[in-house]
Amino acid sequence: MKKVTLSLLAALFLMTSCNNDENSNNEEQEVVVNENPATFKEIGSIKIGDAAAAEISAYCEKTKRLFTVNNSGTNQIDVIDLADPTKPVKIGKIDLAAYEGASNSVSVFDGKLAVALESTTNKQGNGKVVVFNTSDYSLIKQVTVGALPDMITFSADGKYIMTANEGEPNTDYSQDPNGTISIIETSNYTVTTLDFASFSSQAAALAKDGFRISKFAKSFAQDIEPEYITISDDSKTAWVTLQENNGVAKVDLTSKTIIAIYPLGLKDYNTAENAIDVSDSDDKIAFSPWKVKGLYMPDAISHFSSNNVPYFVTANEGDAREYDAYTDIKRMKSLKLDATVFPDAATLKLDANLGRLNLITDMGDTDGDGDLDEMVSFGARSFSIWNENTGKIVYDSKNDVDKKTNELGTYDDKRSDDKGSEPEAVVVAKMGNQNILFVGLERSDAFMTYDVTNPASPQYLQTVKTGDAPEGVLFIPASKSPTKRSLVVVSSEGDGTIKIYQPDLK
Template sequence: MHKRLLLALMISAALGCKKNDNKGPLPEPDFFVNEDAKTFAEIGTIDIGETGAAEISAYDPDTKKLFVVKNEGEGTAAAVNRIEVIDFKDPSKMTIIGNISVQPFGGVVNSLSVHSGKLAAAIQATDKTSNGKVVVFKTGDHSVISQINVGALPDMVTFSPDGKFIMTANEGEPNASYTTDPEGTVSIISVAENYAVTTLNFSSMAGQQNALMQKGFRVFGPSATFVKDIEPEYVTISADSKTAWVTLQENNGIAKIDIPSKTISNIFPLGFKDYNTDGNEIDPTDDDKAYAAAKWPVKGVYMPDAVAVMESNGTPYLFTANEGDAREYDTFAEVKRVKDKTVILDATKFPNAADLKKDGKLGRLNITTTLGDTDGDGDLDELYSLGARSFNVWNGSNGTLVFDSKNELDKEAVKAGVYDDGRSDDKSVEPEGITTGTVGRTKVAFVGLERADAVAVYDVSNPASPVFLQMLKCGDAPEGVLFIPAKDSPTKKSLLVVSSENDGVVKVYTPNTI
């Protein structure tokens, strides 16, 4: 019996080896560190420049390098346009070890993404209304792999999770005089097909313009056409690399894109937020030197900047940072204060108009003049401010609102002593960057607050009911919010990298283990 058993084991082992040889090595179990998501603390900082430096960061786990956008002195003879390369082996002792100049490729570099030893950089043209480029470098020696022409003003670039595609949101902003307004587009680059590119405009959705605008989508520039007025801002891609979502910030919408067919399948208009309801109270004035939230007859236009997707129970959830962004050009500026003499409030809808226009009331609040005249008689029947002073969760399949943080970001910023009352009249804490990740067993969202100089951390294990965990102070005007999972981290612990564009400071945070 012993010999038979031994023979059976030998045969089984031989068969097992043969099967494994055919399919490659057996997968290792997922890397896991038991971490406490509410205990992030700073472990490292580096200053790489002044205003315009440290806008966006990307990390390469193969070389343990951190790549950081550095744009300083734009439009001057002393302008610096390059990618700073940082040794990230020890995040507590970061050092600059080189740089990659982007001047040979055009104008300013706006965004970075890394996958499998490749660094993709989104670079706008010297004339931002002309088509820009994605340049792909090797992360090892920084040599150029490919240069790909994309649409005008590529503002964000990202690899798909499987590394097979690179996508850019090409904002297509007009020139200062608004005489040239390029199409807003999205580019899909196929890595395996020698970086072949397909650039999509939004002409296929133009027939839906009226229906979309009735639900809060905006098309409003001078002599605007649907295709030219759309301004893609940020891209996120599903875990299976088949679906992308693109924020259309100025337009107050999110586009859904089918990557395999390279088609725009839907646009979700985002509607508006009512500041006259419980939980949505705002402080609309910047001259009271205090946070004084109350209900006001004003609506917020969500207008998200960054977006991140997290899937739960088969549903894709989109997390958006609702920054808001005004169009302000030499010949067209949409924003005015409520107290401006040219802002006329409808006497029926606002019987207390004179009181509302006072500085201590709504007088100093910045609003858009492109919305609110519902009956076309020249006065405003409704008031709309830009942004929503919050982050949202949307259903990525149908665009329905799942969660809004209401005014919690303001309140938590006040508690942490980082609220800037000087921004109450505009977009408050100004949520701009957002990313998600898993810390230990907890799904987490990190929300960068540009005007509070802080990052809010939330437990989003239940996407319909996120729970605030902590507020992290950072550099001046955080733009890039990068999460590095423990399995890719040089410390083998989760890391949060925050890059701030107003002071060039990059900070790194990590949680405690349990």
Template sequence: MLQKITIPGITLFALLVIGCTDHHIEEPVNENPASFKEVAAIDLGGTAASEISAYDPSTKRLFTVNNEASALVDVLDLSSFPNITKLQPINVSALGGVANSVAISEGKLAIALEATNKQANGSVIVVNTSTLAQIKQIQVGALPDMVTFSPDGRYIVTANEGEPSADYSVDPEGSVSIIDIQDNYAVKTLTFGGFASSYTQLAANGFRIYGPEASFAQDVEPEYVAISSDSKKAFVTLQENNGIAEIDLVNGVILKINPLGTKDFNILSNAVDPSDKDNKVELGQWPVKSFFLPDAISYFSVNGAGYLITANEGDAREYAAFDEQARVSTLKLDATVFPNAAALKLPENLGRLRVTSTMGDTDKDGDYDVLYGFGGRGFSIFNAASGQLTYESGKGLEQEVIKANIYDDDRSDDKGVEPEGVTVSVMNGKPIAFIALERVDAIAVYDLSDPASPKFLQMIKTGDAPEGILFVAADKSPNGKVMLVSSNEGDGTVKFYQAN
């Protein structure tokens, strides 16, 4: 049930949880958001054995996507937390291909399942969290990569990425599916072809359509969904395209696409380390404009205004038939724009940095006039109503990682710390962001009370490559204390944290 919580200056109705699923509401409790410590952990296997988790307060069960060997959802009993008991998993391998995401609302577990043929339409499996009996299987678009419930529990929404085949011979349309539970799980799948006529304007502001012979609708690849507190709008990251789509859930229409532009690494406040061969960790200014390319997105409210926070991971298209990545050292740079091109192309400078080969020759004379990189190496906050940028973390997030002495210089030439997951919840009356950093195995914690000036609180070490983050409110938690859960794809662990 949707519940309104009002605190002076802050109103929250519901919160996006995990690096891939659910919504929760909680009363403020007196716990310090800068004091999270690991209190429990479980190892579910190897790589891909722990990707996304969702928690059901009614059964005190955690459901975790496990694709190590086959399409499973592991079921963990937390009723005696911090003791954890692994129950019989849900095996969905006979229903399709890989399980990508899970979400929970009011005793229902939604599982996003891609088809055995990845380019065919996938489905959502709805399961009773108590009996584990299947309630429904609903067809959605190709490659449902993320699933979530609206805060009021009425809608299930999937981001259907629609990735091409390795040889790019089949490229399904990217889409968003809206399932209306109240209307017997009726589904409406929305595609993006109607925005093709706006591409020139979108491209001028940093939106990318660039797949080989791909139409606008085929090239758009939805990644992640956040839903507004009133359950009326969805905000969907279009990661490879560098944009956010706004969707009217009630009427089932895509309202607009907000292109995200680029981040200028030649500005001191945006400084980066672009080399894994310079034998040091040092943030500097470099002539690169980088696409934000956000993965996860979360919705929160402050002073009655809605905001979106994005984890600007970056992602390149890399297929057998088409790989857009190129090292700067391999490119011909315009001599006028880059008079020091030879020095720039040294491995200890920009030479090792991966950039896109699909853009940058602005005058079409065969050399690169602009270098376009992948990812923002931080996070952004937008006004949800206007789409305007409220805050950009600049070099701040990576500076905190460096201070914590956990920066991985081997990833400097790629996308840095790669912020992948993000969720916002409320503690002590304040909206708190948890940002999963895939390449440094950590979660950064920020106070978002002032969305224009977030305050860093803590860096929490996780398992290898945290993929999903889940916040469980104190009144929903198995032991009455707020609980943070990281699902770590690299080592197959799930780790649990609680605050003082």
């Protein structure tokens, strides 16, 4: 790959590919801009609707258009002209009503827009992937994938489209499809859908290391809920978060097989560096150690390499199952604690202490006598970096996310009893010779940036205010950007806004 330093007077490069992944085309020239990744500022904004109007966005370099999921009383993809990011303009839409599916995610590669659709006739039925041309929105292909495709992405070489098919049950659990992963070969649009049944014999061993299968589950394969995907730069390997199960799956794209599940373990909040705020009714924000653990339960995942070692990064949001037939979340004060382990149980159950904290109901009774020997909560209120080769944790941000947003003034104390700032999105991008991590925070309405060039010791750079409830964080590298400068696009589902950010030059 030829590397060229771009100054303000340099000629523009001819752009030949189209993707929303900065590493999407290994044949293209890489443009290195002398930017300061700690100085992202908002340069443009557009509101496309109300709640659920701006969920996930993908960028097409060929057309300089943004394609954004809009489920705000509609069923469409909004098309936004990003030729001038300071003045984004909605120029069209792709109506999805004819495809009998509601969109959850989008991805772009080389003039093709792939949309993940869950079934609107039966949510537990198979979903679809519909592919459109980004220039005229004409239909290229539609194929069937697993139930409830929640996230979609192209591989870096464009040879594959992958979906994470969550396979959630209906409210009475009379239908509970297997959670699956679909791999689509774009050369002929053949689909391979994989489930996790072959790992059921490993359930006990996985559980010892923190992997979770609900006690209400009818089978191992039905309980698995794939959430998000990242694909290696060589397009040979994918990693998939299994959010409710507290794990990450490794997928070999060449053989189209799931080759491993990495259980993620538990985080101990009973340390000064992991201290958290656990009450939403104490009229203060106080970070203290508590005798509580958290399952990481990641939502988004991204990847990068450093010194030829591959890593993945997770946004440790946490997620509960809440259905009529089964709910796995309760307030701590309503649960029975082991008197020997928690002799101060009465004090702990006060609302100003741990009483309001939401716990996982089917974990923590380690000796099976009906009371909790440990308290386990949802999410880790952090991002984490893991070694891709071993699945072992390399770094966790501890309580930095909540503390930094509190300093910014955006921490929502009314979420303290639940999952704090709820890290939702993670994207790692190359800026010059640095690996820069962007972390979207759903409940603190912000994104954070870190330099993760040294994965064991990330350096905090910046916290930036976003719209309400940021769902999607998209990085557009300088080589693909209409401004020839790196851009971050944040789609916020709470208020239907899309905001564009750009860093200063050094």
